[in-house]
Amino acid sequence: MKPNEEREQRWMKHLLGEASGEEAAPAEAEMREAPEEAAELKAFVERVAGWAREPIAHGALDADALAHAVAAGPKRSRWGRWAAWVPAAAATLLLVAALSQAQFTVRFGDAAFQWGDSGAAADDVARLTEEVGRLQEEMAAVIDVTNETALQVHRVAAQNSWLETRLRAAVTRLAQGQQAAVQACVHASMAGGD
Amino acid sequence: MKGANREWAAVADDRELMRRVAGGDHGAFAELVRRWDGPIAAFLVKAAGNPEPAADLRQEVFVRAYRYAASYDPQYALSTWLFRIARNVLATWHKKRTRQWALEQDPAWTPERRDPPPDVRERLTEAEDRERLDAALARLEVEDRELILLRFERELSYREMAAVMDAPETTVKSRFYAALARLRRLACGAEDAEERKQVP
Numbered sequence: 001m002k003p004n005e006e007r008e009q010r011w012m013k014h015l016l017g018e019a020s021g022e023e024a025a026p027a028e029a030e031m032r033e034a035p036e037e038a039a040e041l042k043a044f045v046e047r048v049a050g051w052a053r054e055p056i057a058h059g060a061l062d063a064d065a066l067a068h069a070v071a072a073g074p075k076r077s078r079w080g081r082w083a084a085w086v087p088a089a090a091a092t093l094l095l096v097a098a099l100s101q102a103q104f105t106v107r108f109g110d111a112a113f114q115w116g117d118s119g120a121a122a123d124d125v126a127r128l129t130e131e132v133g134r135l136q137e138e139m140a141a142v143i144d145v146t147n148e149t150a151l152q153v154h155r156v157a158a159q160n161s162w163l164e165t166r167l168r169a170a171v172t173r174l175a176q177g178q179q180a181a182v183q184a185c186v187h188a189s190m191a192g193g194d
Numbered sequence: 195m196k197g198a199n200r201e202w203a204a205v206a207d208d209r210e211l212m213r214r215v216a217g218g219d220h221g222a223f224a225e226l227v228r229r230w231d232g233p234i235a236a237f238l239v240k241a242a243g244n245p246e247p248a249a250d251l252r253q254e255v256f257v258r259a260y261r262y263a264a265s266y267d268p269q270y271a272l273s274t275w276l277f278r279i280a281r282n283v284l285a286t287w288h289k290k291r292t293r294q295w296a297l298e299q300d301p302a303w304t305p306e307r308r309d310p311p312p313d314v315r316e317r318l319t320e321a322e323d324r325e326r327l328d329a330a331l332a333r334l335e336v337e338d339r340e341l342i343l344l345r346f347e348r349e350l351s352y353r354e355m356a357a358v359m360d361a362p363e364t365t366v367k368s369r370f371y372a373a374l375a376r377l378r379r380l381a382c383g384a385e386d387a388e389e390r391k392q393v394p
Contacts, residue, residue, distance in 0.1 A: 008378070009371050044378055047327050051240070052346035058235040058245075061227060061252055069257045070223070 011038065015045050128174040135167050208272035216263035227256050233273075234280055236347065241284055241339045243332050254283045270357060273348060277358045281340060288336050330380035338373035345370055 007030060013019045014027035031038035214222035234255055239248045258279050266275050331339060344350045344358060356363040
């Protein structure tokens, strides 16, 4: 800061009554030595304060528009809508998977097939089913977060995308597990037939 | 409705008013708007340096105040909380406006230089002074105008200003004085003269 700018700030501080006892006396003395500059600075500060305090003309707020805006609530993000159908789709997939298992049981009923007998493949199906369920819960939590605040939308979008990838992978593995279970069952029924 | 207004006008304490707004009381909200619309309007018009968007911005300030009423901490003055919302609304508007402005500008465009300013000590008429001050204020950063308004118009302490500006008290104080100094240089043309010296 240049010396004259420093001096100007000291003077302003004094004019605004914000100079400490130690600062006020030297500032006052400096201002007395340069009365024209001091008067000009004082006029400037007064003009600025006058501008700040000057009332402005303004109409009343539109009460209807304000009430409407308040009643509208926060805008829902498109991610919220997007996040809503993914768990629904996952639930549908699980239902389809469960139905296909039921059909399978009927078809191979004569072979007295038990899921527990399928060994590792059946365990995988159970584990993956659990994982899909857990992912659904996580997705539901994400929906809550999305609805809670629009500011978090980008983070949630990234999280949604990550969850979607995981969900797709889990569903694929579930389908593979089911296929393995079917094969195991076919083998079991064939072995039973021999 | 008039009876309700009288009832709310009797609630002198802003904190009590906010507690009721947070509880979803529309009468309390209407009273909040009645009390604070004027100061918020003045702040927005002067800080924005443009009266055009003030109505929309005012509405947004009160919509946010209603939505986030539950987050108001009664240990702070309501003015601090409301002006902080107003600042945020203004900042969002300013960012959008700056982006729009940048898109509309011709890259080859450069601002027209003003005529050389008269000598700093030259006596100016009041009207000229005012014109110069307005021109200087228009060139000041929005944040600098906000500081000047909070100090002179709202008469907030530096501690309260720090809460509104979300910055340390010492920073706010030094920035306020720097803003005043810059305004003065702009008003008397000193800054233009310095810029001209730097241009080869």
